[in-house]
Amino acid sequence: MSVFDGRAVLWATMLGGTRLSRRIGGRHTASPASACESPSENSMKTGRRHFVRSVASASAALAAAAWSPARAASDVPGTSAAPLSLTPGRWSPNNVARLRAVLAEHGATSPRYRAERRPYAVFDWDNTSIMNDCEEALLMHQIDGLHYRLTPGQFSAILRQGVPDGPFDAKLGYTTIDGKPVRMEDIAADVEADYRWLHANYRGLAGDKPLDEIRRSEQFRDFRAKLYFMYDAICDTYPVEIGYKWIMYWYAGMTRDELQAMAFDSNVANLGDALRKVTYESSRALPGRTGVVAATHFHGIRIHEEIRAVMDTLRSNGIDVYISTASLDDVVRVFAGHAAFGYGVPAENVIGMRLTMADGKYVNEYLPDWHFNYGPGKTVGIRRELQSKKGYGPLLVFGDSDGDAWMLRDFADTAVGVIVNRMKQGEIGLDSRKAAEQIGAKDARLVLQGRDENTGLMVADERSIKYGKREPRLLA
Structure with a gap:
């Protein structure tokens, strides 16, 4: 891929893409982006700040047009001079209200905020922070x-x-x-x-x-x-x-x-x-x-602009961002940390699977004594790498599957667990049903966030649309 092609791809993704090609049954059709709520003047300004920072990051990184370990999260601008507010984007209105309430209560502008006890959020990566794996x-x-x-x-x-x-x-x-x-x-x-x-x-x-x-x-x-x-x-x-x-x-x-x-x-x-x-x-x-x-x-993969923006908003409000993934940590660190993609997560903030290395190369052996970072293992990883050092659990947790179900519900310090709704059964299905019962509640502990798998975009609803379908559904 040329420098120009790479820049075009990522600029189109960053802007949300008003026309995303999709192939269903051998035919190519154009899918319009989901409509956003009309933002207020303040949220428009905040949105522009998110956008400008994303443009600066993507443009600078894509000039290299290749992977470089030096192009890490440290190249992405840090916290803003003033805390950002959460823009509605394609979030469910109920979820916008719930997340804003958490920010008001626990963020840097809150009277109860303590810089020496910075809150933190944990995000799954595949099919939560991005569309697909x-x-x-x-x-x-x-x-x-x-x-x-x-x-x-x-x-x-x-x-x-x-x-x-x-x-x-x-x-x-x-x-x-x-x-x-x-x-x-x-x-x-x-x-x-x-x-x-x-x-x-x-x-x-x-x-x-x-x-x-x-x-x-x-x-x-x-x-x-x-x-x-x-x-x-x-x-x-x-x-x-x-x-x-x-x-x-x-x-x-x-x-x-x-x-x-x-x-x-x-x-x-x-x-x-x-x-x-x-x-x-x-x-x-x-x-x-x-x-x-x-x-x-x-x-195909799509960047979830709403997730990328909420990470930025959390950091600007004094809340640290971590990733917990069931993929190899070094693989996810590229997407989460390289300035081309705009998430701005430092390598040390990614907890994932690990392989043994010998003579500077990976070996086909899982790292001994390292937990299996999936399902209950994600809770183990958070407790081992974060809670044991900080003394408290995550304020927010984001996930989509059985691999995330336990960490979404296991920590007493968690105010909200956000489930990207893939209408799954199993353990995440249990969490999803609890979230469905709490839709609209001001103190909801679990919430569902909808997505259209045909476009890869979130939708302003708790319901999602499966790939190849048109009708939204709430649960499996």
Whole structure:
């Protein structure tokens, strides 16, 4: 991507985008941005301040047009001379009122505010601070570009690492396209054979063929579909810890700078992509031991301007911002901290998954004695890294899924837990039902925030619109 293309992508995203291309059923349509409430004169001025700061940050960073570890959150302007007020944007009106009340009671202008006991907020990253999942996007980006630092033997070992043999869950659809069981040992053998061919032939590994020629091969087609199928099947068939660690092991052999450069490129590419679900079918010419499978990936990422602005507002009101993510911490640090994206979260404020490093490179081993930062583990991480040092829990928590359900409800110091409403069941479904019962309450402990998955934009409602649908819904 050129400097100009990258700048255009991020400027369009920063402005909210009045026309976002989306592909549904093979047709391209234009989706208008959701209408905002008419802001008051004061909120317009505040909005302009958010905008000017975002423009300055994005313009300066994009001049480099590439990842650089020096372009970190420290490059983003710090707290304002005067505290910002929360602009309505596309927040539910009930949520604007609730968040403003929390700021008035706990922010820097409150008589009860104590600088030596600064409040803090914790945000989930994927599908909360952004639309879609940056690490799953990175998995597809890595597959598409064959960005590996692995010999065939090393690749083969990671392919099977921690995953039991046997069939994946057929009841959840993890079968061949003609309904036959898919066994881990069979699909792993097929993907291993594909990678051996790709490694021997691609000039970026050990061969001499360019990537565009490689991508036209049956081996690549088989590799992409079956490897992504494996990720989904592993996550849904086995405890989530197996799949969430497995996706990170593919970074083995990379330095931190190499991984973060790849993550930066993936972020920019996905911000410029349409929000579209694409189904990839494996090669019919090379069925292998498994047969033919299909895997669907949700392409595209969107910045949630309302989340980015509320982070800025919190900091300006003396409230610190932290991220708790179930992705690798170094991957999320690129999106959360690089000035190109405008969130301004320092690297040390990101709590996530961690890999072992040896000789400056990642190893396919989860860091010993580091908690698994998902579900109850996010509460463990907050208590370990924040509450134990500060002496108190988070004032605000933002999340969207079962991975966040516990931290949304576990801390007595939390005034409000904000749920980006994806109409899920499970643990987050329990939290969501409690939030639905409290809609409009002045002291609501949990609130729902709506989003339109077709545009990637929040909507001024508690209800959300699923991708490919038009009608908003409140609960699963």
